[in-house]
Amino acid sequence: MASPNRIPEIRKDTVNNRWVIFSPARSRRPSDFKSKSNLINPTSQPECPFCIGHEHECAPEIFRVPASGPDWRIRVIQNLYPALSRDLESSGELAGRPGGGSVALSGFGFHDVVIESPVHAVHLPDLDPVKIGDVFMAYKKRIEQLQCHDSIQYVQIFKNHGASAGASMSHSHSQMIALPVVPPTVSTRLDSMKEYFGQTGKCSLCEIRFDALLIDESIHFISISPFAATFPFEIWIIPRYHSSHFHELDGVKAIDLGRLLKLTLRKMNVQLNSPPFNFMIQSPPLQVSPTQLPYTHWFLQIVPQLSVVGGFEMGTGCYINPVFPEDAAKLLREVSIS
Amino acid sequence: MASPNRIPEIRKDTVNNRWVIFSPARSRRPSDFKSKSNLINPTSQPECPFCIGHEHECAPEIFRVPASGPDWRIRVIQNLYPALSRDLESSGELAGRPGGGSVALSGFGFHDVVIESPVHAVHLPDLDPVKIGDVFMAYKKRIEQLQCHDSIQYVQIFKNHGASAGASMSHSHSQMIALPVVPPTVSTRLDSMKEYFGQTGKCSLCEIRFDALLIDESIHFISISPFAATFPFEIWIIPRYHSSHFHELDGVKAIDLGRLLKLTLRKMNVQLNSPPFNFMIQSPPLQVSPTQLPYTHWFLQIVPQLSVVGGFEMGTGCYINPVFPEDAAKLLREVSIS
């Protein structure tokens, strides 16, 4: 439909004041789900390029864990249908655009896939905490590589699980997109955490603890239903210690986080009948000034897909959530996991 | 799940700096679709409360068109499962909330349904332009009633068509939600149109015309693919004349808009195989100052549902659009309608 030879672009919507990525290559990506909305997770898939033994069907590998040998546990690879192109560094603003205040940048960036397990039927909560910790440490390592590119400003780590959470591949994986701009959600968040800090001298995420919203806690993390959750049963896992960037995580804390994430996903599966879900690591832009460090604090946002977004949410950016967070927290706190 | 006796609340997410509506009543609303994702539009539905003859199964009527008699063409009714309550006027900010900068308002507002046709199988593009114009004039009349409430700041008009566009009812209808706050998308838009006006002395929507993006035009309106469309095949219908608020529309222009909307939806059905879709009327807050009038300009945003949102979009507020707007515009411009 769109010409396959067009390079991707990032454009600023000057009316809504936000950035949009245009990527012709994305329209050609395949799906291994029969229907975009059935959560069928095949236990084996002879055709799956993410399975062990099919490495040659994938886009190039960036690294694996362990670092060498055929028996990998995790692979970080290039996305075969990337939203952004890693070959456009320093091409900058595009000329010859229509007037009316429109701005377009070339679509430089990185789009990687993290294959979380060599086996098709093994999903994140099936792994032990140490192996989930390895996935977090793989994210961290990749961020450290990406931040060597001066023009990369932000890395979004996210996971789509299940067709109605957007997944086109059922094999357990997550993705990392590195952008040359700071996206709107991130800068808005930075601004509002700054405002809170200005008023109180405190980090708003260090302050967030409130008993009725607490689900679980581990040595270094808490899981909560946020007070104004956008989505029903949305969960945040937050470091108890002040930490601005996700990639400050160390091996010990990664395992602790793995344990709490595993518990949280298992509880969600029991309470909500194994829903499709997304998770996003919400961290500030890679470069923030030292004065911003006291009020930036990363967290992991988990969103089970329980409803469809309608015109109201699209029009206003304001969501309707039918479940009070304190009720969601209570239910999730009390789920018993055998 | 959430206690049915709780009153709805609007809360501010002070981390993301946005408002969220909490409405326990919403969790009880019914669906007449077998599956949330199958676009089955039954031609007749003996159980449908929106069909003529079933008025007693609906929440109270606000008005009908024509104004009296059993043979209505349009009914504006209360939503039986409203997101906000019309009985909470002037209750204001709620006390006794947890600390950490959290703010909660009582959930005052109006949530109405506009039944666009008495017959189940008749959808908007099946109506003639005059009757579509009547629907727009019904919106206008209802906005004029709602703006008598001093605490109502914004009215979002939207339509969900098809299950994967969020619809739970297949009978042709749209909705109006009146809010006591200005939602984030609306204030962001106001700010950025102001900035453009400050730099150029012009309204950015009066300036938007660009031949490669044009789809169609009528006497008073143009339809375009916006330069930085968030979604594939997103279409905006914009008044050619400068008009700040939707409810400035008059009867003649409403019919002209009806003609262009009918053409646009029919083209979309042919080109994109009758997709589920949303439309939203994007207008500024009800009260804007006279200095804001030169740069606020309403439009109708149409979004066919062709893809599922994933973790990247949720995390960043930045969307990936696989189709260049100039390609979408060309295809839609060239569709021939018999």
Ligand SMILES: Nc1ncnc2c1ncn2[C@@H]1O[C@H](COP(=O)(O)OP(=O)(O)O[C@H]2O[C@H](CO)[C@@H](O)[C@H](O)[C@H]2O)[C@@H](O)[C@H]1O
């Ligand atoms: N052989 C191979 N080698 C390497 N990579 C391969 C590959 N085969 C497939 N891939 C890639 O693997 C990825 C799998 O990703 P997901 O299943 O999480 O969702 P996807 O990115 O398709 O889209 C979802 O997530 C994005 C981002 O949130 C949304 O834009 C979109 O609408 C939603 O459906 C795809 O991006 C695909 O390009």
Ligand SMILES: Nc1ncnc2c1ncn2[C@@H]1O[C@H](COP(=O)(O)OP(=O)(O)O[C@H]2O[C@H](CO)[C@@H](O)[C@H](O)[C@H]2O)[C@@H](O)[C@H]1O
């Ligand atoms: N007898 C009756 N009398 C009066 N009203 C009746 C009624 N029976 C049903 N209704 C109402 O009719 C409305 C029909 O609306 P839609 O089909 O457009 O989507 P809905 O609002 O359910 O949710 C979609 O849109 C909202 C807003 O965008 C999203 O929050 C949500 O996730 C998405 O599924 C519902 O709001 C329902 O409450």
